[in-house]
Amino acid sequence: xxxxxxxxxxxxxxxxxxxxxxxLDALWRYGTSAGTxxxxxxxxxxxxxxIGWYAMTQPAFDHINKKGIFVITAxxxxxxxxxxxxxxxxxxxxxxxxxxxxxxxxxxxxxxxTARAEGKMFRFVSACYVTLWIxxxxxxxxxxxxxxxxxxSDILPGSLTPAQALxxxxxxxxxxxxxxxxxxxxxxxxxxxxxxKRSWAAATGDYYTGQVDAAxxxxxxxxxxxxxxxxxxxxxxxxxSVYTTITAETLDKPLTIRVSCDATPQTLPVIILGTxxxxxxxxxxxxxxxxxxxxxRPQDTFEVITADQFDVDCIWSKDKLRPAPYTIxxxxxxxxxxxxxxxLYMISRDRLREYRRQNVDPLAQVPDRNxxxxxxxxxLRVGIGTQQEQQPNALVQPIAIGERNxxxxxxxxxxxxxxxxxxxxxxxxxxxxxxxxxxxDPEGAKAWAKADCKALTEEEQVACDDALVDVYRLTQEExxxxxxxxxxxxxxxxxxxxxxxxxILGRAPLAVQNFKANVHYRYGLERSLTVSVxxxxxx
Amino acid sequence: xxKTIILVVLVLMLAGCRFMGERKxxxxxxxxxxxxxxxxxxxxxxxxxxxxxxxxxxxxxxxLSNLGTSDIEEGVYSTSYDKQYLYxxxxxxxxxxxxxxxxxxxPQGDERQVALRFDAKALGPQMQRYPALIAFxxxxxxxxxxxxxxxxxxxxxxxxxNKVCVPQPQxxxxxxxxxxxxxxxxxxxxxxxxxxxxxxxFVLTLQNKGTGDVVSAPLFREACSGRPLGEDGWNMxxxxxxxxxxxxxxxxxxxxxxxxxxxxxxxxAQDGIEARGTYTELLTVTLNYGYINTITTxxxxxxxxx
Numbered sequence: 001x002x003x004x005x006x007x008x009x010x011x012x013x014x015x016x017x018x019x020x021x022x023x024l025d026a027l028w029r030y031g032t033s034a035g036t037x038x039x040x041x042x043x044x045x046x047x048x049x050x051i052g053w054y055a056m057t058q059p060a061f062d063h064i065n066k067k068g069i070f071v072i073t074a075x076x077x078x079x080x081x082x083x084x085x086x087x088x089x090x091x092x093x094x095x096x097x098x099x100x101x102x103x104x105x106x107x108x109x110x111x112x113x114t115a116r117a118e119g120k121m122f123r124f125v126s127a128c129y130v131t132l133w134i135x136x137x138x139x140x141x142x143x144x145x146x147x148x149x150x151x152x153s154d155i156l157p158g159s160l161t162p163a164q165a166l167x168x169x170x171x172x173x174x175x176x177x178x179x180x181x182x183x184x185x186x187x188x189x190x191x192x193x194x195x196x197k198r199s200w201a202a203a204t205g206d207y208y209t210g211q212v213d214a215a216x217x218x219x220x221x222x223x224x225x226x227x228x229x230x231x232x233x234x235x236x237x238x239x240x241s242v243y244t245t246i247t248a249e250t251l252d253k254p255l256t257i258r259v260s261c262d263a264t265p266q267t268l269p270v271i272i273l274g275t276x277x278x279x280x281x282x283x284x285x286x287x288x289x290x291x292x293x294x295x296x297r298p299q300d301t302f303e304v305i306t307a308d309q310f311d312v313d314c315i316w317s318k319d320k321l322r323p324a325p326y327t328i329x330x331x332x333x334x335x336x337x338x339x340x341x342x343x344l345y346m347i348s349r350d351r352l353r354e355y356r357r358q359n360v361d362p363l364a365q366v367p368d369r370n371x372x373x374x375x376x377x378x379x380l381r382v383g384i385g386t387q388q389e390q391q392p393n394a395l396v397q398p399i400a401i402g403e404r405n406x407x408x409x410x411x412x413x414x415x416x417x418x419x420x421x422x423x424x425x426x427x428x429x430x431x432x433x434x435x436x437x438x439x440x441d442p443e444g445a446k447a448w449a450k451a452d453c454k455a456l457t458e459e460e461q462v463a464c465d466d467a468l469v470d471v472y473r474l475t476q477e478e479x480x481x482x483x484x485x486x487x488x489x490x491x492x493x494x495x496x497x498x499x500x501x502x503x504i505l506g507r508a509p510l511a512v513q514n515f516k517a518n519v520h521y522r523y524g525l526e527r528s529l530t531v532s533v534x535x536x537x538x539x
Numbered sequence: 540x541x542k543t544i545i546l547v548v549l550v551l552m553l554a555g556c557r558f559m560g561e562r563k564x565x566x567x568x569x570x571x572x573x574x575x576x577x578x579x580x581x582x583x584x585x586x587x588x589x590x591x592x593x594x595x596x597x598x599x600x601x602x603l604s605n606l607g608t609s610d611i612e613e614g615v616y617s618t619s620y621d622k623q624y625l626y627x628x629x630x631x632x633x634x635x636x637x638x639x640x641x642x643x644x645x646p647q648g649d650e651r652q653v654a655l656r657f658d659a660k661a662l663g664p665q666m667q668r669y670p671a672l673i674a675f676x677x678x679x680x681x682x683x684x685x686x687x688x689x690x691x692x693x694x695x696x697x698x699x700x701n702k703v704c705v706p707q708p709q710x711x712x713x714x715x716x717x718x719x720x721x722x723x724x725x726x727x728x729x730x731x732x733x734x735x736x737x738x739x740x741f742v743l744t745l746q747n748k749g750t751g752d753v754v755s756a757p758l759f760r761e762a763c764s765g766r767p768l769g770e771d772g773w774n775m776x777x778x779x780x781x782x783x784x785x786x787x788x789x790x791x792x793x794x795x796x797x798x799x800x801x802x803x804x805x806x807x808a809q810d811g812i813e814a815r816g817t818y819t820e821l822l823t824v825t826l827n828y829g830y831i832n833t834i835t836t837x838x839x840x841x842x843x844x845x
Binding site: 360 | 620665774
């Protein structure tokens with residue numbers, strides 16, 4: 001058994017041979033049955049017998065007796081068919097069957113985990129293997145991996161070809177790795193930065209909250225479904241097609257949605273990973289320019305009047321994409337608007353003082369005295385509030401109205417991206433101030449310009465009355481600032497004063513007023529997908 | 540047979556006597572001078588509707604029920620609402636009313652109904668709902684009249700035997716048919732500088748037992764407007780007390796009602812009364828003030844969704 005070799009020598013040759021045997025077995029025998037492919041099954045039996053015999057010659061396996069080696073050999077022989085059969089009894093395993101088949105071959109696993117061999121390299125490879133296994137197991141628990149697996153409807157136990165299994169493992173690995181890197185190095189830092197910005201703004205009293213209209217029956221905006229490939233494998237001489245479903249809902253105002261698609265060859269590390277596993281079909285492509293889709297069906301611009309749902313196909317004609325893995329992106333952008341309001345209760349300052357002295361609560365019967373700003377459903381969160389609200393136990397409502405031209409608490413409007421897409425551009429911001437209150441620009445900051453209801457869109461004009469509100473518009477100079485591009489969080493401050501207290505208060509003890517804002521913006525949503533385009537097939 | 544007939548007649552006569560005895564109940568007059576309510580506000584059922592469509596009218600019916608004993612000759616009301624989302628004509632939003640109080644002829648009190656026709660305005664794009672607040676305020680002058688049987692005991696020496704009454708504090712927990720009530724009366728006799736006279740003194744405890752706020756009677760109209768009333772406009776009550784036909788001197792008057800704790804007013808006959816033993820006498824306390832009540836509701840303006 002010792003065969004004259006050093007008992008501590010690393011069984012590199014055995015490892016490589018057992019790996020080759022495993023993958024060849026997976027390629028040929030996986031998904032077949034012994035009855036129909038008896039030759040394959042008999043051949044595999046002979047090969048695994050040889051592997052077992054070879055193992056017995058390895059000093060690294062001296063600690064395993066012959067019976068043990070026989071059991072491992074038998075297990076290695078049934079490992080592939082086991083993953084064909086197991087999901088039939090345990091459907092939950094179907095998504096991971098191919099993954100386990102590929103990443104956990106029995107003999108290589110036994111070798112790397114149990115072989116008694118010296119040498120730093122062998123221990124390093126063993127450690128890498130264990131790490132890879134743990135990572136893949138963790139990935140397999142991720143919902144996006146499970147979702148990916150469930151989408152591959154053609155990957156079913158018993159119908160899997162070894163090539164499909166390998167492709168699946170490859171795409172799972174690429175997807176998982178890409179997803180992991182995206183989450184770890186792009187999304188998480190981005191969220192952290194956003195959260196840090198928001199926290200900083202809140203800490204400095206520059207963040208005003210709002211609440212989406214909870215009673216709204218309709219979820220307004222544009223929603224993209226998962227982007228899916230029309231085929232599991234694409235070839236260079238066939239069109240490449242991906243599709244998704246766009247759902248859009250709007251009220252009153254028609255919504256125009258623009259769609260674009262492009263395919264970008266993946267960068268080097270991924271290509272190497274791809275080519276390593278799928279060398280015969282995927283050569284290295286170094287171009288990284290995105291290739292726009294040749295056709296977007298049914299069209300690249302949609303107009304939604306109220307609610308609609310449509311399927312969009314992005315197609316690259318044959319030979320448009322060269323053999324390589326591609327990241328395909330479907331982008332939509334649309335003009336949208338969010339309206340927000342904050343209810344205000346106003347009272348004469350002298351009267352409020354009197355109430356407080358008498359320990360009378362003028363809002364005792366008002367059910368929503370401290371209601372936050374409410375904004376309409378959509379991708380932008382619009383919060384409205386006063387600086388006073390930032391203080392703990394602040395008595396914010398009712399707002400005391402004093403003498404003419406006396407400054408009122410400064411208002412803030414916080415715009416915050418609420419969805420996963422991008423606020424590409426803020427195109428217009430209108431605020432509606434109760435009559436009798438005037439916006440002032442201290443120190444000559446001309447952020448707000450007086451406008452009127454006619455400046456609004458036709459749909460908005462029906463809810464605007466110049467006799468009741470003063471309309472102000474954020475100036476184009478202000479909107480041209482970089483803050484309003486790819487916005488995550490931005491607070492716009494509004495300095496106001498009571499120019500006509502009598503108009504504000506009216507003829508009742510309590511004046512019920514409203515501070516409103518309309519924000520118009522262009523929003524972008526994106527879905528991406530990795531596909532592999534292979535060399536043209538002739539069969 | 541004769542015996543039987545006589546027996547039956549006797550039984551019937553006896554039964555008749557028993558029924559006659561039951562009918563001796565006299566007609567009881569309703570007790571109207573109790574309670575702690577003034578004008579109570581309520582919305583008529585289904586009014587305003589909890590939900591209305593934008594650009595549509597709706598009616599809000601408010602019932603003003605005078606559940607106290609004081610007649611209101613000139614009550615006023617005003618309405619607070621969100622003008623950006625609701626419209627009601629200014630003539631309807633503010634108004635006056637008269638409503639009689641409880642009496643033995645109308646023990647349940649009178650009521651008035653105010654109908655306000657609102658128009659829900661357009662919500663604007665993307666908005667599906669707006670909860671609009673409507674507050675209805677009523678302000679009125681009111682009077683509390685509290686008759687109290689006081690025990691006047693001018694016998695300091697205690698020589699008199701078999702006194703008709705013993706002076707002791709009286710609690711009046713049921714109220715006097717008005718939101719501000721005399722909660723209790725304590726009495727004592729103070730010596731006068733003249734030997735045959737005593738000074739009766741009454742300590743009145745006043746409380747606002749209603750759900751609204753007390754304002755100074757002359758300023759009740761302003762209370763329903765947005766104007767300030769001034770420091771002395773709130774919780775001021777004018778107090779007057781009569782012992783039989785003698786007007787007592789009350790201090791302080793007007794009195795400022797404390798929000799917490801008891802508000803005490805001392806009323807006494809400064810000139811004193813003649814010491815003539817122990818007897819009961821009618822003490823009538825009258826409180827004059829303005830009162831403000833508010834009722835609120837929320838109407839959800841919704842967009843008819845397809």
